[in-house]
Amino acid sequence: MKNRVLMLFVFFLLLLYPLRQTVWADAEVKGNTDNNSNIVLSFYVSPEGNDSDPGTKEKPFKTIAKAQEALRNTKTEKEGDKEVHLLSGTYLLTEPLRFTPEDGGTIDKAYRQVFYEGHNAVISGGKRISGFVPAGEGCVVTDLPEVKAGNWFFRDLYVNDVRAVRARFPNTDFLRVDKTGEDHRTHFFFQPEKLKPVADLDQVELVFLHDWSITRTPVLSIDTATNKLTVPLQIGGDLAFWNIDGFEPHARYFLENSKAYLDVPGEWFLDTKEGKLYYKLKEGETADNIKVIAPVVSQLIIAEGTETKPVTNLHFCNLGFEHTAFNEKSEKTYWGRQAGTFCEPVMRNTPNDKGKMFDYHFVNAAPAAIQWDFVSNCTMDECTFRHFGENGLWLGKSCCANLILKCSFEDIGANAVMIGTHNENHTAKCNVISFSKVTKPAQTLYGAVGIWIGLTENSTVDRCEVYDTPYTGVSLGWSWNDTPTTAKENMVLGCHLHHCMLLLSDGGAIYTLGRQPGSRLGFNNIHDIPRNIGRAESNGMFLDEGTTEFTIDYNLIIDTFQPPLRFHRAGKNLAENNFFSRNEEKPALVTYNNTPEENITLKQNETGTKEKIIDLFRNTVKNKIFDYRTR
Numbered sequence: 001m002k003n004r005v006l007m008l009f010v011f012f013l014l015l016l017y018p019l020r021q022t023v024w025a026d027a028e029v030k031g032n033t034d035n036n037s038n039i040v041l042s043f044y045v046s047p048e049g050n051d052s053d054p055g056t057k058e059k060p061f062k063t064i065a066k067a068q069e070a071l072r073n074t075k076t077e078k079e080g081d082k083e084v085h086l087l088s089g090t091y092l093l094t095e096p097l098r099f100t101p102e103d104g105g106t107i108d109k110a111y112r113q114v115f116y117e118g119h120n121a122v123i124s125g126g127k128r129i130s131g132f133v134p135a136g137e138g139c140v141v142t143d144l145p146e147v148k149a150g151n152w153f154f155r156d157l158y159v160n161d162v163r164a165v166r167a168r169f170p171n172t173d174f175l176r177v178d179k180t181g182e183d184h185r186t187h188f189f190f191q192p193e194k195l196k197p198v199a200d201l202d203q204v205e206l207v208f209l210h211d212w213s214i215t216r217t218p219v220l221s222i223d224t225a226t227n228k229l230t231v232p233l234q235i236g237g238d239l240a241f242w243n244i245d246g247f248e249p250h251a252r253y254f255l256e257n258s259k260a261y262l263d264v265p266g267e268w269f270l271d272t273k274e275g276k277l278y279y280k281l282k283e284g285e286t287a288d289n290i291k292v293i294a295p296v297v298s299q300l301i302i303a304e305g306t307e308t309k310p311v312t313n314l315h316f317c318n319l320g321f322e323h324t325a326f327n328e329k330s331e332k333t334y335w336g337r338q339a340g341t342f343c344e345p346v347m348r349n350t351p352n353d354k355g356k357m358f359d360y361h362f363v364n365a366a367p368a369a370i371q372w373d374f375v376s377n378c379t380m381d382e383c384t385f386r387h388f389g390e391n392g393l394w395l396g397k398s399c400c401a402n403l404i405l406k407c408s409f410e411d412i413g414a415n416a417v418m419i420g421t422h423n424e425n426h427t428a429k430c431n432v433i434s435f436s437k438v439t440k441p442a443q444t445l446y447g448a449v450g451i452w453i454g455l456t457e458n459s460t461v462d463r464c465e466v467y468d469t470p471y472t473g474v475s476l477g478w479s480w481n482d483t484p485t486t487a488k489e490n491m492v493l494g495c496h497l498h499h500c501m502l503l504l505s506d507g508g509a510i511y512t513l514g515r516q517p518g519s520r521l522g523f524n525n526i527h528d529i530p531r532n533i534g535r536a537e538s539n540g541m542f543l544d545e546g547t548t549e550f551t552i553d554y555n556l557i558i559d560t561f562q563p564p565l566r567f568h569r570a571g572k573n574l575a576e577n578n579f580f581s582r583n584e585e586k587p588a589l590v591t592y593n594n595t596p597e598e599n600i601t602l603k604q605n606e607t608g609t610k611e612k613i614i615d616l617f618r619n620t621v622k623n624k625i626f627d628y629r630t631r
């Protein structure tokens with residue numbers, strides 16, 4: 001019952017949205033004494049401002065932190081809403097902004113809210129890099145003393161607002177393992193003449209593709225006499241299927257970050273020993289006309305309350321968030337597991353270790369650029385999130401009834417949006433992401449996903465678009481059997497999910513795990529899930545281990561190279577009134593990997609040519625509540 005109240009509240013917030021716009025417009029014209037406004041306190045911030053000024057529109061503060069402090073410390077005659085206006089410009093952070101319950105509003109008695117509203121404002125964790133001079137062969141170079149001193153390292157670079165390519169070899173496509181070494185972990189043999197030694201091998205990183213995740217590791221040696229590549233620790237994490245040949249004998253890989261790999265326009269290389277950043281200019285670019293930004297901080301906003309006192313009624317509106325750093329891993333070794341989770345090495349300091357022994361350190365996921373824990377009834381409203389090094393926005397522990405509305409996520413290193421936790425503690429409930437767009441997530445950690453929903457209750461992904469994903473689009477659940485957990489009543493409704501699974505395999509536009517009673521995947525338009533290279537299938541929807549008690553209905557799934565639906569060790573589920581079109585040579589609609597066919601109830605699913613099935617789908621759903629065309 002409580003959850004229904006919370007859901008009602010979220011939709012009440014949705015209804016309030018146009019009113020909020022009106023209040024702001026009135027405040028602009030009439031000032032804060034407007035009797036119709038509930039705003040009792042306003043501050044203004046501008047990158048051109050001064051923190052010694054009073055924070056008015058005419059004399060704004062310079063920093064958001066100063067406005068936050070002023071909101072905390074200013075007493076008002078009457079209770080009401082408070083706001084901070086971020087005027088046009090870029091706000092550069094050198095540390096995250098931290099919000100606690102006292103920075104938010106309240107939901108007791110008088111309804112009080114706090115708004116941070118942007119007016120063409122961007123909050124950035126980046127730093128502008130300049131001073132480039134020609135370095136020959138179309139390259140430019142600049143000195144970075146902080147890098148040389150070991151105080152700054154980055155693996156993401158943005159030139160003229162585009163993510164530049166960390167110098168790689170080969171430039172396109174991948175190399176293939178010729179044969180694994182005996183231990184299947186520390187070395188493999190490359191195809192003859194495919195690799196050459198490089199002078200800066202100690203800076204090179206191997207990017208190794210497993211079926212649904214990747215390894216990133218330094219390289220110890222490249223021996224062209226024996227065609228052998230060796231890594232300092234190992235390739236792949238704790239389980240046997242991360243072996244070099246765990247999925248296929250000739251797995252894909254490429255190498256990154258050598259000056260020798262800097263050979264096509266748009267590539268960059270950071271020489272950490274010399275403290276020099278190289279960039280190879282694209283057509284029309286010069287040393288003087290490029291705007292180069294590298295990240296300095298990995299988190300922009302941290303909002304954290306407690307179980308009994310959450311941060312509440314704090315709203316971020318119309319803000320841009322950009323440029324966060326990758327969280328560097330132990331020994332620079334990332335062993336991906338699933339959906340951006342990983343383990344990393346912990347070196348043993350015993351007399352006998354000889355520097356070779358290590359333990360696995362399990363980490364569920366890196367903290368996100370915008371990290372919320374114990375946060376309720378808050379919103380991200382018409383915000384944009386771009387150019388992040390790792391995870392984007394994470395509504396984590398006990399987050400409740402928060403709303404992500406009309407937001408856009410683009411070019412994110414790992415998961416773009418995360419809701420919930422990786423275990424049953426602090427279950428997130430009733431959070432909604434609605435009318436939002438996610439594109440190009442997982443740009444560094446290819447096994448990450450667009451939207452990840454863990455063990456949550458009543459999470460809703462509503463009329464969102466997710467596309468251009470290396471692996472899965474939307475992932476729900478975090479248990480690998482049908483044992484009941486806190487996960488239930490999660491929904492993906494009316495979404496447009498396309499061009500997913502572009503690089504890895506064993507996923508889908510939608511991927512599910514575990515028992516989640518009352519969950520529904522409905523009215524989604526899924527298309528263009530291409531042929532994949534890894535061992536396992538990629539599908540429109542992959543209902544993986546333990547998936548139970550889902551209703552899959554009124555989905556249109558077309559142009560999938562492999563069957564639109566796949567179940568693997570799944571329990572009882574219902575698929576009805578779905579609309580599928582497949583290549584006539586490959587007519588199968590469902591793959592049952594180790595799933596008893598009687599577990600899956602298939603009712604009234606339609607198949608046919610693409611044109612016919614699209615018409616049929618549209619005619620069927622047009623009078624239903626979730627009509628995907630209304631987006």
Ligand SMILES: [Ca+2]
Pocket residue numbers: 167168169170171261262263264267
């Ligand atoms: Ca290259």
